[in-house]
Amino acid sequence: xxxxxxxxxxxxxxxxxxxxxxxxxxxxxxxxxxxxxxxxxxxxxxxxxxxxxxxxxxxxxxxxxxxxxxxxxxxxxxxxxxxxxxxxxxxxxxxxxxxxxxxxxxxxxxxxxxxxxxxxxxxxxxxxxx
Amino acid sequence: xxxxxxxxxxxxxxxxxxxxxxxxxxxxxxxxxxxxxxxxxxxxxxxxxxxxxxxxx
Numbered sequence: 732x733x734x735x736x737x738x739x740x741x742x743x744x745x746x747x748x749x750x751x752x753x754x755x756x757x758x759x760x761x762x763x764x765x766x767x768x769x770x771x772x773x774x775x776x777x778x779x780x781x782x783x784x785x786x787x788x789x790x791x792x793x794x795x796x797x798x799x800x801x802x803x804x805x806x807x808x809x810x811x812x813x814x815x816x817x818x819x820x821x822x823x824x825x826x827x828x829x830x831x832x833x834x835x836x837x838x839x840x841x842x843x844x845x846x847x848x849x850x851x852x853x854x855x856x857x858x859x860x861x
Numbered sequence: 862x863x864x865x866x867x868x869x870x871x872x873x874x875x876x877x878x879x880x881x882x883x884x885x886x887x888x889x890x891x892x893x894x895x896x897x898x899x900x901x902x903x904x905x906x907x908x909x910x911x912x913x914x915x916x917x918x
Contacts, residue, residue, distance in 0.1 A: 771882050779875050786868075834868045841872070845879045852883055 745857055752853040754811040756846045759853030772849050779842035780813045788835025789825025790817055803836070809843035809850075873902035 752759025757773030760766075791803040807814055807823075817823045823839070826832060855861045862868065881895030 768882050772879065775875050775878050779872075782871070786862075830863050831868065834865065834872070837872060841876065845876070848883060849879070 745854070748857055749850055749854055752850045753809070753846065756811060756813075756842075756849060759850065760856075763853065763856055765856070772846075776810070776842050776846055776849070777813055779838050779845075780810050780817075783835045783838030783842065784817060784822050786831035786835035786838065787826035787829035788823060788832065788839045789827075790814065790823030790839065791836075803840055806840040806843040806847075809847045810839075811846065814843070869906055870903065873899050873906075877902065 748759055748762055751762060755773070756776035757769040757771070760769030760772060762769075790807050791800050793804045794800045825836075829835070852861070877895045877899035880898050881891040885891040885894050
């Protein structure tokens with residue numbers, strides 16, 4: 732499996748692989764031939780992000796004056812394409828008064844953070860560390 | 862769905878699922894690890910919630 736993954740990365744490009752893994756959660760694993768893992772990441776992370784939006788969560792803006800908000804924005808951005816779609820469609824305005832607001836933000840932020848771990852896992856797999 | 866408990870269970874399920882698939886390669890090990898992480902989330906949340914119950918804020 733290690734040799735397979737390394738061979739595929741050499742032809743495809745490590746940068747392109749990690750970029751794809753960030754953009755579409757699970758796609759990096761699918762690229763490396765780890766279908767089950769890739770599909771689970773794709774479904775689970777996308778579902779977490781969608782649930783966060785459905786529960787009135789907020790896509791945080793990049794406000795340098797508020798460090799925690801800025802960090803939350805980075806975590807949101809880590810979701811890749813779902814984040815970009817939500818941003819383009821003006822979703823994720825956030826309803827502070829909603830009873831689910833804090834949970835929704837937890838879903839949104841953690842889905843992005845988990846996708847960061849998934850991207851790192853793709854990189855490790857691609858270079859033969861796993 | 863506005864139940865905090867159900868949302869916590871749902872959140873724990875997804876995080877445990879991703880962690881298990883990320884950390885383990887064998888299906889049996891994934892199930893075992895995922896169950897431990899999921900149970901740990903639920904148990905710690907219940908214990909912390911119980912401990913915080915007397916707090917006035």
